[in-house]
Amino acid sequence: MQLSTSTLLLMSGIGVITSALSLIFLWFANKDIKAVRYWALSACFLLAGLLLFKGKGDLPGWLKYIIPNFVVQTAFWLILYGTYQACEQQIHKPTLFNFIFSYAALHIIFIFVIPSYQFRFTLGVLTAMTSLIWMFWGLHRYSYGKYKISTRLIFLSISILISVSLVTVFDVNWGDANTLHQDESLKAQWFIISMFISQLLFNFAFAIMVGEIRHYKNKLSKEQLVNMNIALSKENERAEAHSKLKSEFLANMSHEIRTPINGVIGCLDLLQSTKLSTQQLQYTELAHASANSLLGVINDILDFSKIESGKLAINPEQIDLLALLDSVAKSFAIELSQKPVTLYVDCHQVMHHTLLLDPVRLRQILNNLLSNAIKFTKQGHVQLSLSSQKNTQGKVVLTANVSDTGVGISEQGQRKLFNAFSQCDASTTRLFGGTGLGLVIVKRLCKLMGGDIELVNSELDKGSEFVFSILVDEVHIQQADLEQSMHVPNNIALYSPNDTFLTIMQNQFKSRGFSLSVLDTKNIAKNYYDLIILDLVNCKESGLEYTFLIESAKSHADEVCVINAVNSELSNHLKLGITECSIFYHPFTCYDLMQLFSKKTLQETTEPLILKEDVSAYSLHGLKVLLAEDNKVNQLVATKMLSNWGVEFVIANSGQEVLNILLKTKPNDFDMILMDCQMPILDGYQTTKQIRAAQDYASFKNIPIIALTANAMTGDKEKCLESGMSGYVSKPIEAEALRQEMSNQLASSLNQG
Template identity: 40%
Template sequence: MVDTNPLIKQSKLRIVVALGIIAMLASISFVTMESFFKAQQLDASLVNQAGHQRMLSQRISLGIQIYLESLKHNQVINESARSIVVDSSNLMLSSHNGLVATTHSDNVKPLYFNGEPSLDRDIRAFISTALSIIQSTDIKQVSDESRTYFQPEKLNYLLFRLNAIVDAYEEDSNQHISNSAMAERFIWAFTLLVLLLEYIYIFKPTLALIQKGFAEKNIKHNRMQLAADSAQLGIWEFDIHSHELHWDKQMWLMFYESAPLSPLSSFELFEQRLHPDDKQFVINEFMNALQQQRTMDFSFRILTPNHNLRYVHVHSILEYDTQGNVIKIVGTNQDISEHKNKEAALIEAKEKAEAATQIKGDFLASMSHEIRTPLNGVMGMLGLLKNTPLTQLQKQRVEVAHSSAQSLLALINDILDFSKIEADKIQIEAIDFDLNKLLAEVVDSLAQLAENKNIELILDTVKIESSRVLGDPGRIRQLLTNLLANAIKFTHDGHVILSASLTSYSQDQWQLDFSVEDTGIGIAEHKQSQLFDAFSQVDASTTREYGGTGLGLAIVKRLCIAMGGGINVSSRPNRGSRFYGRILVGKSNHAQIIAPDFDVSQLNILIVDDNSVNLSILSDQLSHWGITVTMANSGQQALQVCEQRVTKGLPIFDVAILDMQMPNMDGAELGRSLKQDPRFHPMHLVMMTSMLMDNDSQFMADIGFCAYFSKPVNTSDLFLALSVIGDNGEALRKAVPLLTHDFLNSLSSEDNHCTKINTKETLSKVSNKNVLLVEDNAINQLVACDLLEDLGLIVTVAEHGLDAINTLNAQTEKAYCLILMDCQMPHMDGFEATRQIRAGHAGATHQHTPIIALTANTMKGDQQRCLDAGMNDFIAKPIENRILERVILSWLSP
């Protein structure tokens, strides 16, 4: 079948060309006749002016005669005659100048300027002589030469020449009229010729194309009907004017009617088959399409005579008449029941997969809690036991137990880390750190393990020329520790070597090449390909003898890829293995980072958050540190507060802590507005968000933020960040791209110059040392009590949430300064207990007492759940002394 679109385009083009030619001819005819008409108007005007010159010359001559007679007989000036001469002379001179200026005819020009004297000079002399005579007040003043200009012979000659001018203008006019008539005849003849040619070459072929198009349309319609029948598409059309609904044969079959009925019957059958729950929806859609003259595209359900459910999809278009008015709605119906069934099956499978994923996540979180809670007690008790007098054998057993607990914790961390990596939630940060120092710490942490097996552990960093780099020290430590621990595990004698080198990768990046080589049992070549698969080990005997989850190398591979590199292995059985890889790190120009010792109570801080609970908690924490706090619940209010301070002559805020997710103006927009205003540019901006994403750190740094934390933020991180910002020194400048949790960890762990905080001495100045510990596990109670009492605090223990409520209500003489709340407990868990306390059910005295969550769940959602319940901070189990001291100090510092 020939495509009719080119034919239609060709017909349109020919018609446009034909109309264009006609329009061009009409335009040419109009312009030509318009020019002829203007020329005739000009000719008539020139003839009229030239004839008027004769009359004016006669009038001037008559005025001069009257003026001379009055001088001769009365010796008085005839003002009337003078006025006639002056007016007529001026008019004649003006007309003459106009005629001379507009005359371009070869017939007229010689008459004006040829001869001696020329007519032009003669007229000007005539006019100037007349004006000269009327200036005379005595007949004697008029010369005989002047009088000759007005003698009959002289005047008649002037009139003769003026008549010749008029005749010449009339001759030109007649010639123009003749030319105009000739042009009209030519245009008429040419137009007839063009119309004849257009009929032959344009209209006649166009009619043929139209006839061909109709023929093609009929063929196309027949074939489309055949295709519709094959695809079981029902075709219908609704006439806007007659309101008749016409169905094709397939439509009747789709609605379970064997033979076509009348157009009225189609309406009745349609409504009869519609599912009762969809009837009103379909009718509304059809009426809206009818009233608003729009298309339809939706699905609905019908019921067969046997009450089986079928799904039908309708799609319609509009048909227009030549004036652009809608005349019909034409559509197709298709039975999509099979597609719907498959779609439902896919949705069900997807929901099951999502449920399985959720179950796995819940299982990991539950396992983390269930294992970490008793592990907290084990590690805590072992830590306390190490500080008591022990025999050598007892010390050895404690070390073994502690090492086993740490191994168990490492296994849990591996599982949780792999879960995050598998969900693409892993984040790689860019922190300035000392690479040599990190490598030494990794080796030192495993030195005892190697020594126990009489293995020599070697570190080779000769090829590292630049010690300080930009990267994620935590992740680098994790992957190297995994590789070294594996190498030591599978090596019985000999050595394990960690080698590292830096080579320039680009202008601002290093390539860190590393390898871990051992003299262990080795790996067969055919088994090396599965090493980096999750939950995979070389064989079952390896698992039985050496243990492990099979996640370590899978995590290492994912981390290497996340840091722009990869990892490989080469190995020979009984000869050893070599794991070698590469990652990318940034180039750093900074020296060792030094943490500042700054008094944060000097700061004046603006907090902006639309959540009143978060706003109140953060304000209380900052006020507790002696910081001056101003609050705003929106970006607009924050800008108004800043404007008001400037208006009142007050200094701007030192720091503004902004929430990211706010309506109307989010934290990023507010930060950009503040940084673009020169008055507020010196203000340091800190972003807090519950939706931390990759690359957000650089995005926030580009706006002008100097710190960026995910919610819930650890108070120790916040305290240290404010110290760095308040100091506004070297540590802040070296935070690239800005202050983050990992940067602060790197700062505090790598800085040997920081002033050590004497926690006991600080807490000894606190007037109220009463602390309530809410914990259901007896071992954890003992560990936590020993740690807290070692800090000089007075501890009261509650077994569960309900016991805590009763204990708080009973404590009326002296309030508790701090509550440490376990999250998972019988009778009443920590979340509900916290909500009860915040609601005042434990007494108004303790309604706002700081509550620290003790949780084995370290996932971000669990931490946010603690804050949502009303808790102020959280500590992960097993409890580390350093973290416990830092958190308590942040809440109880006097």
């Protein structure tokens, strides 16, 4: 039984509905593929076109000849556009526009100028075929072989449509039917069926093409991932090479700078061990503190490298907090003497003196903050105030406030404070210099020590205020606090023209339960005191006030303490006049005060004091040491230290010279080797390896070898130990550190023997 054309159109419409729904679901499942939306819309337009053809009799006038045909053609254009999207290409829009315009113009001509169903049908079929051929051409040209299976299905579908369509066009042009509804021929019905079959093939092709797109994207992503991994691997190799070069540069810079600093600090240590006047000793202490500050700058650069690599370590040890603060404050004495700026240290709220913390890192924090405050303050004062209290976990919270009356920081500059290598602005860099690393390191150190730092207040031309806190442990020492052994006079008076200093001193005495009388030039001679403290920093040395204050104090007190500027040049008669006074220099700290009160106790001691270092050094007397050091200044420093301890020594200027000396000596000629790591001809590492491994030096195979190195980067100590060295002392060499390491190695050697 043959079905009517109308029935076939209805059945095709039902099939197209199914195709449209499947493509819509495919679209929702693959929204990231733009082509799918156009294919889904094309099926919807084709469905709408078939329905319009079915009910075209209900459309008014000439619209029934235009709307159904345009809707169907739009379906083919959407397929074309979607295929270009699948190939990641943009269709040439002017060409497409001209194509659509040509179809519209001819179709209208065949409606109104030359009315003909045959011409309209032929035009529609040829236009649809042209769209599909164009689509296939674009797919073949731009898919680059990505869509092999879907391309074959599309080719099959187009072939069926072209063959059937051409036959139908031929029949329509030579038949009697005026519409497709009226053409009941079997060929016309096969045309409808072929359209339905082609639509199904297109649906299958599009679904497969989506899968092929997915496969291609996955393949591309995999290739990109592989290429990215290769690029990352190469970049990692470059980064490692760069890091290695940077580490080598920093290590070399560390050695080249720390070596002369070792000479400076070592010579100052030797100078301090000689007989010096009080003023000379004060100058050497200031020079020593300044050299240590310079060393701190070098350490800042090295520490920033450690921060970047996450290798910055905190090494807590027992320290006297007040002594550390005094040392830090005194290191700025020379700098302060060159400008009208005063540094005040207020510790009256510090209730925990002996603490377990990293002194190097705390000194680093304080040095950075104070040096910045002093650098940016033209006149006025800088104040360091500290307090301590225990938290609920039993830790001591050490809080410090650093304020100044300097230039202040703008709001824009405040946002850059804790960024590496940044200054507030270009003018600041020109005026004051600096690398911009200080506050970055300070913040990281505070966080590593359980605290933080922040800028709490700053105004331009009025100054700034920083507050930082760290967590430390208290060390309980029974009957060992310095305050327990201090002799504090009952009647103490203070003269100072500086109100801030007066307030700090009054708070310091009050917090310890002592009273303090305040003097001025009018009442200094009215009463008699056990101790009078004179702050003469702001007095004119050539004026009568200076002489009057000293003479009045001497005649109205058992003891006089004079606080003077570090660059003060007292006249000869005044020097002679105050030789019986205790002399201190600004910045005057709580530690100075405690030293003043402990002075009498030390003087009243009947037995002479024996320094711990001297007792310990006695065990090194008679030790025979081979010193390998190529730097002449460092040779002088090291040999003076060894001589003070009664150690016999022989100097070698290179690693090769060490080996030559050992070949000519007996096993008992040396008890120990002090080995510099970087030397000409043969360095300390290679020399040590030969001593440990070569048969020629078998008699010295187990001799203690202590590394003396200016390399202070992470891993340098491990490198020394891996090469066979027994111990490690970094430069600048501290006498106590070297003595302790030598004693430890000697004890270990004797125990093994």
